Amino acid sequence: MDRILVMGSPGSGKSTFARRLSQITGIPVVSLDALYWKPGWKPSDATEFEARVTEAVRLPRWIIDGDYIWWAGDVRRSVADAVIWFDLPRRSCMVGLMSRIATSYGRVRPEMAxxxxxxxxxxxxxxxxxxxxxxxxxxxxxxxxLRADQFLICFTDRAQAHRYLASFGRREGAEGVH
Structure with a gap:
């Protein structure tokens, strides 16, 4: 998998997952929030945002973090190898969001503009x-x-995502041993 979409509700853990997956695989992360927002929380206009996303998907390898399916969503889906979907309950996402606010309030997170x-x-x-x-x-x-040749991986809790990353890391390490 060289082109991976990581999608789901804010607060679900998708940005943290995308960063960790990037650390394991060496595939760079593209944050849709960073492409969309301008300083001072000013939104990009649709044409500008779509151009940025279209440029990003031309790269040979990426992990794209975020939904924004109404803008260049079809372009991303058409070239993705896989979609990792965080389908977590509302409570989990709200707890994740509150935790994020508590730990990073007033600071710019790594995936933000x-x-x-x-x-x-x-x-x-x-x-x-x-x-x-x-x-x-x-x-x-x-x-x-999604096409039949594209993978869909769905997590319904964060523990599944943690186990996936742990097993992915073991597979990568095992390959290096042989």
Missing amino acids: EGCPERINVEFLRYVWTYRREQRPKLLQYLEG
């Missing part, structure tokens, strides 16, 4: 709270467009 420090935003909290009801059906429809 410069000038976009972590903050508390009621609109964003509402987005995460309603993700399973509002966004998940759209993501399921998006995933229906």
Whole structure:
């Protein structure tokens, strides 16, 4: 797998997973949040964002962290080898989000654009709270467009993601031994 989409609700752990997978594989991470947001939490316009995403997917290897399926989603899906989907319950995502806010409030996280420090935003909290009801059906429809030769890996809790990374790391290490 050289081109991997990591998708799911904010707070699910997908960015942390993408960074760890990158450390194991050496495949660079592309954060859609970093491509979308400008300093001061100013959004990119659709044309600019799509151009950035399209440029990123031309790279030979990537792990793309984020959903944004309404902008250049078809382009990403068409060239991806795999989708790793964090389909976690609302409670897990809200706990993850609160933990993230508590540990990085006022600082720019590694996957964010410069000038976009972590903050508390009621609109964003509402987005995460309603993700399973509002966004998940759209993501399921998006995933229906995967081809038979593309992999879909679904995690329904963080422990599955941790085990996957641990086993992936062992496979990589075992290959180096032989």
